[in-house]
Amino acid sequence: MSQPEAHPSHGSHSEPGFLRKYVFSIDHKIIGIQYGYTSLAFMLFGFFLMGIMRWQIAHPGEAVPLIGNFLQTVFKDAAINGVVSPDLYNMFGAMHGTIMVFLAVVPVLTGAFGNYLVPIQVGASDMAFPRLNMMSYQFYLFGGIVMLASFFIPGGPAQSGWTSYPPLSLIVPTDGQTYWLVGMVFIITSSLLGSVNIITTIVQLRAPGMTWLRLPFFIWTEFVAAFLLLLAFPPLEAAGLLQLVDKLTGSSMFLPTGLAVSGAAAHAAGGGSPILWQHLFWFLAHPEVYVLILPAMGIVAEIIANNIRKPLWGYKSMVYASLALGFLSVLVWAHHMYLTGMGTVIATFFQTTTMMVSVPSVIILTCLLISLWGGSIRFNTPMLFALTFLPMFAIGGLTGLPLGFSASDLHLHDTYYVIGHFHYVVAPGTIFAVFGGIYYWYPKMTGRFMNEFWGKVHFWGSLIFMNVIFMPMLSQGMAGMLRRMSDGGINYALSHTGAEGSLPNMIMEMNRVILWGAIGLAIVQIPFILNVFISMRKGVKVANDNPWDATTLEWQTETPPWVYNFRKEPVVHRGPYEYSVPGFSRDFTPQTEPDNVGAKH
Amino acid sequence: MDIPYTSKVRPDTGLYNGKLGVWLFLASEVMLFGGLFSAYTYLRIGAPPDTWPHGWMNVTLGTINTVLLALSAITTLLAWAALKTKQFGRYKLFGLLTILLACAFLGIKSYEYRDKLTHYQVQLNDGRVADGHLVENNKDADYILLRGHYAANATELLDGRAKGHPAHEELKIARADIKSLKNYGPALNNFLAIYFSITGLHAIHILGGIIVFAYLWGPGSKMWFTAPARFTNRVETAGLFWHFVDLVWIFVFPLFYLT
Ligand code: HEM
Ligand SMILES: [Cu+2]
Numbered sequence: 001m002s003q004p005e006a007h008p009s010h011g012s013h014s015e016p017g018f019l020r021k022y023v024f025s026i027d028h029k030i031i032g033i034q035y036g037y038t039s040l041a042f043m044l045f046g047f048f049l050m051g052i053m054r055w056q057i058a059h060p061g062e063a064v065p066l067i068g069n070f071l072q073t074v075f076k077d078a079a080i081n082g083v084v085s086p087d088l089y090n091m092f093g094a095m096h097g098t099i100m101v102f103l104a105v106v107p108v109l110t111g112a113f114g115n116y117l118v119p120i121q122v123g124a125s126d127m128a129f130p131r132l133n134m135m136s137y138q139f140y141l142f143g144g145i146v147m148l149a150s151f152f153i154p155g156g157p158a159q160s161g162w163t164s165y166p167p168l169s170l171i172v173p174t175d176g177q178t179y180w181l182v183g184m185v186f187i188i189t190s191s192l193l194g195s196v197n198i199i200t201t202i203v204q205l206r207a208p209g210m211t212w213l214r215l216p217f218f219i220w221t222e223f224v225a226a227f228l229l230l231l232a233f234p235p236l237e238a239a240g241l242l243q244l245v246d247k248l249t250g251s252s253m254f255l256p257t258g259l260a261v262s263g264a265a266a267h268a269a270g271g272g273s274p275i276l277w278q279h280l281f282w283f284l285a286h287p288e289v290y291v292l293i294l295p296a297m298g299i300v301a302e303i304i305a306n307n308i309r310k311p312l313w314g315y316k317s318m319v320y321a322s323l324a325l326g327f328l329s330v331l332v333w334a335h336h337m338y339l340t341g342m343g344t345v346i347a348t349f350f351q352t353t354t355m356m357v358s359v360p361s362v363i364i365l366t367c368l369l370i371s372l373w374g375g376s377i378r379f380n381t382p383m384l385f386a387l388t389f390l391p392m393f394a395i396g397g398l399t400g401l402p403l404g405f406s407a408s409d410l411h412l413h414d415t416y417y418v419i420g421h422f423h424y425v426v427a428p429g430t431i432f433a434v435f436g437g438i439y440y441w442y443p444k445m446t447g448r449f450m451n452e453f454w455g456k457v458h459f460w461g462s463l464i465f466m467n468v469i470f471m472p473m474l475s476q477g478m479a480g481m482l483r484r485m486s487d488g489g490i491n492y493a494l495s496h497t498g499a500e501g502s503l504p505n506m507i508m509e510m511n512r513v514i515l516w517g518a519i520g521l522a523i524v525q526i527p528f529i530l531n532v533f534i535s536m537r538k539g540v541k542v543a544n545d546n547p548w549d550a551t552t553l554e555w556q557t558e559t560p561p562w563v564y565n566f567r568k569e570p571v572v573h574r575g576p577y578e579y580s581v582p583g584f585s586r587d588f589t590p591q592t593e594p595d596n597v598g599a600k601h
Numbered sequence: 602m603d604i605p606y607t608s609k610v611r612p613d614t615g616l617y618n619g620k621l622g623v624w625l626f627l628a629s630e631v632m633l634f635g636g637l638f639s640a641y642t643y644l645r646i647g648a649p650p651d652t653w654p655h656g657w658m659n660v661t662l663g664t665i666n667t668v669l670l671a672l673s674a675i676t677t678l679l680a681w682a683a684l685k686t687k688q689f690g691r692y693k694l695f696g697l698l699t700i701l702l703a704c705a706f707l708g709i710k711s712y713e714y715r716d717k718l719t720h721y722q723v724q725l726n727d728g729r730v731a732d733g734h735l736v737e738n739n740k741d742a743d744y745i746l747l748r749g750h751y752a753a754n755a756t757e758l759l760d761g762r763a764k765g766h767p768a769h770e771e772l773k774i775a776r777a778d779i780k781s782l783k784n785y786g787p788a789l790n791n792f793l794a795i796y797f798s799i800t801g802l803h804a805i806h807i808l809g810g811i812i813v814f815a816y817l818w819g820p821g822s823k824m825w826f827t828a829p830a831r832f833t834n835r836v837e838t839a840g841l842f843w844h845f846v847d848l849v850w851i852f853v854f855p856l857f858y859l860t
Binding site for chain 2: 124125126128129130132192195196197199200203204205230231232233234235236237238239241242245246249250251252253257268269271272273276279280283
């Protein structure tokens, strides 16, 4: 401890061993890459669960092809002869949602992109608390392992949705729910530590000259998202702890008086409230959806600014809009609960705030759209993903409005329309931004480009199949098809044929179309995965450290960046998007460029 | 390569990294306990009539614990001030006092827990309730021994503030007469459930504080001789955390003990 200011273990000249370098690394770039691989692996796994569910919905009661035997081996009674039982369907549904939201999309945005980019883009040598950073990843990984372990316990994993609503979550006779809760506590702790790090890094470690309004928009979105995680996640942690107490001690904070399970009075003191859980859950989970979207908007803004070769239109409005979005997003949670009988006054309050929160989203979207005007656009793979984000997110956002009004939501709640809505925002929205971001920053991380041709195959395939999957869901939902039905609603549809509330054949047929869409989507991810790995060896080498002719700091250092990012502390002289500034010889002016150089013609 | 502002403050923000970090962490803690206190409020307001108990906690013990924490808040401050004025010996003294006070708090808390967990409500077949501490519960015997009293029903036990406690005596109850036997654990009712949840989490925070203070008092204090400014900052951030933990207790005490 003779050098108190030094990084632990940094500064020694000997090469750190493999473990120190790749497993217990405290370098934010390595940790970012760890997060990246882990979260993408979880995403693939979550997608795989969904594939099985879509098979069951399209072909209820038929054995799952190819892996039916495997399912029976693992899940025994829940998958007799390889047929997905309702219980198994519920397990997969709950785990799909949980994995996608908490183990895939949030970590890829804040853990992977956030970790890799935030320190470099603000001009710092690492995160403010490197060891804490390593711990965040380990907590996350451990939480994920607990979740996955629950697949192999008797009774299987949690079965009551990613929302874990009691009483159901408390009365399903499996320890899976306990695993879920414990896993969540670790994941939440990881997010909290990560957020503290990201915020402190942005506030404290900005390079000289990097004023607040010179921060790239991506940094702003990470900043707001980190605040949301920091302040909205703890109430869910509180709820999770209380549910854990209920589950383990037999208390009934979430169980009402007079609860009957399978016809018999439940063994609980009662007096609790299932609605309390919903409040605590949605108090997190609505802000959470902005955690899912804001950094995605940030990534898209970086890619767009770079590929239109002109400044973003309305950068400041976008910054203020993202702050407003963060603030308002904690005031809307009960729009998920209109059906709980909250009364018109409260419903009106939440309708109003919900409409208000869509304003800043529209501002950000509009700014990006107007930015395109008059740009000389380069249509490379990252840009295609970024451009497509705009209409796809718009569909997602617009379909949210009818859900925000309690009158229309009473009809749409818990139908496939809701599923369609939020998948539009998260899948062709956020996940497209993630894809775009990977293609865009890959050259910085590896020194090689990903293959453009296969990138475009990946892009067009994903775009088409995503829409084949999610567009029909909107119609199915409006027709009244409920979510979370293990047979896709076929029993319901048939038992009511002709009667009001029955589902027309056309609606049921869509289930098959969606299955084909899901298979297609799986296939077009293969070129992507191969592209990521093969391009590391075989990709076209970058000609210099700034292959996209970009302005932000991560492009002004070597490729891949040195352990401490910059050999010399960067000094920032200008805003993040000075493209095509008149008077400069090149069409981009890096943030580090002082006024007196490059000005010659 | 150094991370800047680990001990010096950054001029434009006026903070060193650790301080900002701990403030952010505390903000999330506010939301964590905020969520729990909201749950308390929600459960209490929503409780069916005549189900929420009053005066079940030992106010004397609660008051003593409040005083202990208040004193420890002062000692943490004095410990930090001692470092600021370069009196390491004084720091050691007040650091030790803080740890002892915190341990005393936990001691009293565990006594209270034990008291609740050995306290039983026995629902008898004739409708009456026997209430008291379990003295003997031998699986082979056909009776149990309880030190307490009988009540007409469970509702009568809800208000512990009532004057003139019924005399406690040894009750011998035949197993055949017992309908159910429940201790004053979380499963008895939601008051106890949320009480154990909140105070349990609070106690974990106290324990965490003890570990941090013990480290800063023992092995961690070597840093004083190599990097006094940074060490002082560490003590300050630990103190900030500790004051938050004390503050939570200031809410816990009236909510569970005084109402
Ligand atoms: C921009 C305006 C938006 C509005 C007005 C809106 C409105 C709503 C409403 C009212 C619901 C509840 C529907 C119901 O359960 O009956 C809902 C569900 C949902 N929304 Fe949005 N939303 C918007 C944007 C977003 C964004 C950006 C995301 C994520 C990135 C998102 C993710 C979700 C999710 C995950 C659910 C479903 C949760 C569940 O029940 O499982 N929404 N939305
Ligand atoms: Cu919402």
